[in-house]
Amino acid sequence: xxxxxxxxxxxxxxxxxxxxxxxxxxxxxxxxxxxxxxxxxxxxxxxxxxxxxxxxxxxxxxxxxxxxxxxxxxxxxxxxxxxxxxxxxxxxxxxxxxxxxxxxxxxxxxxxxxxxxxxxxxxxxxxxxxxxxxxxxxxxxxxxxxxxxxxxxxxxxxxxxxxxxxxxxxxxxxxxxxxxxxxxxxxxxxxxxxxxxxxxxxxxxxxxxxxxxxxxxxxxxxxxxxxxxxxxxxxxxxxxxxxxxxxxxxxxxxxxxxxxxxxxxxxxxxxxxxxxxxxxxxxxxxxxxxxxxxxxxxxxxxxxxxxxxxxxxxxxxxxxxxxxxxxxxxxxxxxxxxxxxxxxxxxxxxxxxxxxxxxxxxxxxxxxxxxxxxxxxxxxxxxxxxxxxxxxxxxxxxxxxxxxxxxxxxxxxxxxxxxxxxxxxxxxxxxxxxxxxxxxxxxxxxxxxxxxxxxxxxxxxxxxxxxxxxxxxxxxxxxxxxxxxxxxxxxxxxxxxxx
Numbered sequence: 447x448x449x450x451x452x453x454x455x456x457x458x459x460x461x462x463x464x465x466x467x468x469x470x471x472x473x474x475x476x477x478x479x480x481x482x483x484x485x486x487x488x489x490x491x492x493x494x495x496x497x498x499x500x501x502x503x504x505x506x507x508x509x510x511x512x513x514x515x516x517x518x519x520x521x522x523x524x525x526x527x528x529x530x531x532x533x534x535x536x537x538x539x540x541x542x543x544x545x546x547x548x549x550x551x552x553x554x555x556x557x558x559x560x561x562x563x564x565x566x567x568x569x570x571x572x573x574x575x576x577x578x579x580x581x582x583x584x585x586x587x588x589x590x591x592x593x594x595x596x597x598x599x600x601x602x603x604x605x606x607x608x609x610x611x612x613x614x615x616x617x618x619x620x621x622x623x624x625x626x627x628x629x630x631x632x633x634x635x636x637x638x639x640x641x642x643x644x645x646x647x648x649x650x651x652x653x654x655x656x657x658x659x660x661x662x663x664x665x666x667x668x669x670x671x672x673x674x675x676x677x678x679x680x681x682x683x684x685x686x687x688x689x690x691x692x693x694x695x696x697x698x699x700x701x702x703x704x705x706x707x708x709x710x711x712x713x714x715x716x717x718x719x720x721x722x723x724x725x726x727x728x729x730x731x732x733x734x735x736x737x738x739x740x741x742x743x744x745x746x747x748x749x750x751x752x753x754x755x756x757x758x759x760x761x762x763x764x765x766x767x768x769x770x771x772x773x774x775x776x777x778x779x780x781x782x783x784x785x786x787x788x789x790x791x792x793x794x795x796x797x798x799x800x801x802x803x804x805x806x807x808x809x810x811x812x813x814x815x816x817x818x819x820x821x822x823x824x825x826x827x828x829x830x831x832x833x834x835x836x837x838x839x840x841x842x843x844x845x846x847x848x849x850x851x852x853x854x855x856x857x858x859x860x861x862x863x864x865x866x867x868x869x870x871x872x873x874x875x876x877x878x879x880x881x882x883x884x885x886x887x888x889x890x891x892x893x894x895x896x897x898x899x900x901x902x903x904x905x906x907x908x909x910x911x912x913x914x915x916x917x918x919x920x921x922x923x924x925x926x927x928x929x930x931x932x933x934x935x936x937x938x939x940x941x942x943x944x945x
Contacts, residue, residue: 492527521805567603589608612751670722686708699897773846
């Protein structure tokens, strides 16, 4: 009898130690009959090294592991997260090789940055998420801005789960503002009541900007920061965009609109009048503005949220003066506060049959989605209160910007990274040139190149034809410049004017 009791106790102990995923939980989603991967492995391939499971998980982490194990057991699939590609070459070559190999028995999901989706998207390498009755892309767990970004016509060719990461924002130095007679709380109040706009922003910047000894060098600058962030965010906050789809589903250039030109003109004037800009003579690096702002003689700084809010050592770590943060101000044509999303995009190769595609998408939506029974709605806060010591910056600005409606997709990403398409010498150095030229003139100069890029994306021109067109334009421009230089050299010198 004692032996039988010992056996029963041992069995009870084993059962108590059995993982909870074996039977699932009442809060787990209803099992969808008919989905069975037959023991196959589904690879999730980001371009960074996945962290893997920790040895001593928290309760929430353990709940996540249990749920993921339940998913794999229930649908007879092994899910492996494995890096492919790297930060310098994020996935395009891997997807191309995978599609060329044509092995539909190899189940993969790729995760890539938005500036690299264009070529695979144009080549038809991404499967549609919208044609899936197992998921609802209008559900709040999907990142609406990224869904909109990856939607072409009726097809959604990639997704992101969860809230977007806020990007462009305006930091302000509370001490500098107080010395200029500004109650910084009024900035939050304006943001809250919808009056945080260009006019009010410019008034405050001008109030801060001072050249007390009139030597031509400001003692306190109105602002500093990343000019291209300021310029691009101002465009979208005035109802503009650089590229968009037309009524026929073709990607077209929209940067010549009145809204865009107005935003670029305003942002450039503000910058030229009040900014501590980069100084090549001083050897400024691209992120010169961080030290400038931290030094305590600038009122405002245009940067991104990772500069102040991220966990650990941030750009603003060690700043002596207290700081606050608000959204980029609205333009007269704007209807809300916006920033440009830059979230990683999840794509399924278009190599699989319809049902397999649906199954892969559904499994990912479970595996990477919310964890049943875990309320992580405040997890995003982390140590942000300690980092910035300003509850309004966290509760009002960051909390607001996390809402999907504030994230705008910059569709220039279809054509390459912002640095390449909008900011490089390759296509006219549009963003930087704004400092020394006019938006209209720059647009007319770069428009042919942008239209060619759109034609390649739309399938109306080959990449080879576009490259040939660019080479011919470059040769013509160089010939014209040489002709003008020769004519100037041959022109007679002007005679001095009579006294």
